[in-house]
Amino acid sequence: MREDWLKRFADSPDVLKSAQRQQTVVPVLDLEIGGGEFVTMAGPCSVETESQLMATAHHVRQAGAHILRGGAFKPRSSPYAFQGLGLEGLKILAHARRETGLAIVTEVMSEDDVPMVAEYADILQIGSRNMENVALLEAAAHSGRPLLLKRGLVATIADWLHSAQVVLDHGNPNVILCERGIRTFETATRNTFDVSAIALLKQISHLPVIADPSHATGVRDLVPAMACVAVAAGADGMIVEVHPDPAKAWSDGDQSLDFAGFDEMMSAINPYIALREIASRGMKRRASLREANEMLLAGAAK
Numbered sequence: 001m002r003e004d005w006l007k008r009f010a011d012s013p014d015v016l017k018s019a020q021r022q023q024t025v026v027p028v029l030d031l032e033i034g035g036g037e038f039v040t041m042a043g044p045c046s047v048e049t050e051s052q053l054m055a056t057a058h059h060v061r062q063a064g065a066h067i068l069r070g071g072a073f074k075p076r077s078s079p080y081a082f083q084g085l086g087l088e089g090l091k092i093l094a095h096a097r098r099e100t101g102l103a104i105v106t107e108v109m110s111e112d113d114v115p116m117v118a119e120y121a122d123i124l125q126i127g128s129r130n131m132e133n134v135a136l137l138e139a140a141a142h143s144g145r146p147l148l149l150k151r152g153l154v155a156t157i158a159d160w161l162h163s164a165q166v167v168l169d170h171g172n173p174n175v176i177l178c179e180r181g182i183r184t185f186e187t188a189t190r191n192t193f194d195v196s197a198i199a200l201l202k203q204i205s206h207l208p209v210i211a212d213p214s215h216a217t218g219v220r221d222l223v224p225a226m227a228c229v230a231v232a233a234g235a236d237g238m239i240v241e242v243h244p245d246p247a248k249a250w251s252d253g254d255q256s257l258d259f260a261g262f263d264e265m266m267s268a269i270n271p272y273i274a275l276r277e278i279a280s281r282g283m284k285r286r287a288s289l290r291e292a293n294e295m296l297l298a299g300a301a302k
């Protein structure tokens with residue numbers, strides 16, 4: 001790791017790679033996030049109805065998703081937009097979990113809600129707008145559930161790591177970082193996907209890093225390309241919005257894939273995943289060749 005990065009991120013020491021900690025693997029049911037396999041979390045932006053969520057859960061599962069997403073508590077840009085079904089939404093998520101076996105990731109917005117949401121969720125999502133809400137981070141950390149920590153809309157990588165450090169300080173090692181795009185001067189896309197943050201974090205941090213190509217772009221047609229880019233950058237997985245009928249979605253329809261679009265994206269990322277495995281085997285082989293050469297040279301020098 002670069003010396004100057006060690007200094008730059010020195011105030012979040014426990015999230016940085018060290019000799020003892022090269023990679024955190026977050027266990028979720030029988031899955032491992034950060035364990036080498038690319039993990040896909042998929043589902044609607046908001047839980048709307050039982051039938052909407054069930055149809056989506058069954059579809060994404062058979063298309064290869066590992067975890068079901070769906071918001072029951074929604075942080076919306078407009079105070080007049082749909083705010084989520086709350087507890088009723090959590091119960092629908094629990095039903096989908098029972099029926100499909102998929103683990104659930106869902107957002108918690110307030111520290112008061114943590115015990116209730118943690119009862120239903122396998123992973124607690126901390127949304128972008130709450131990344132620096134320390135009271136929420138502490139309460140969520142104490143729940144013992146793994147946390148999906150989304151990058152704040154205007155958070156630097158250092159700000160983001162500070163929040164992860166807070167969670168680790170409160171005794172919860174299972175933090176998954178999620179790059180979901182940042183605000184820039186560009187307005188053609190909803191946010192700007194900072195893919196370099198993924199590559200950088202994979203070098204400096206032992207925490208798993210995933211991408212959210214849906215919120216990163218705000219545009220359905222850009223999601224598959226950004227998913228491929230995320231794989232190439234080394235992401236441990238992604239979270240993506242899928243809806244049975246995006247035109248009728250109660251939130252984030254423009255960036256949601258329909259079922260056929262999700263299937264296409266899942267096939268599109270496969271060659272990138274295969275390539276990444278080949279590249280990583282090559283890297284390991286080169287490293288062991290280098291080591292063997294060094295041993296030979298050391299032997300010859302004696």
Ligand code: PEP
Pocket residue numbers: 045071075126127128129150180215
């Ligand atoms: C979401 O996942 O639907 C969401 C609100 O995300 P973010 O916090 O990244 O805006």
Ligand code: MN
Pocket residue numbers: 045046215241251252
């Ligand atoms: Mn959304």
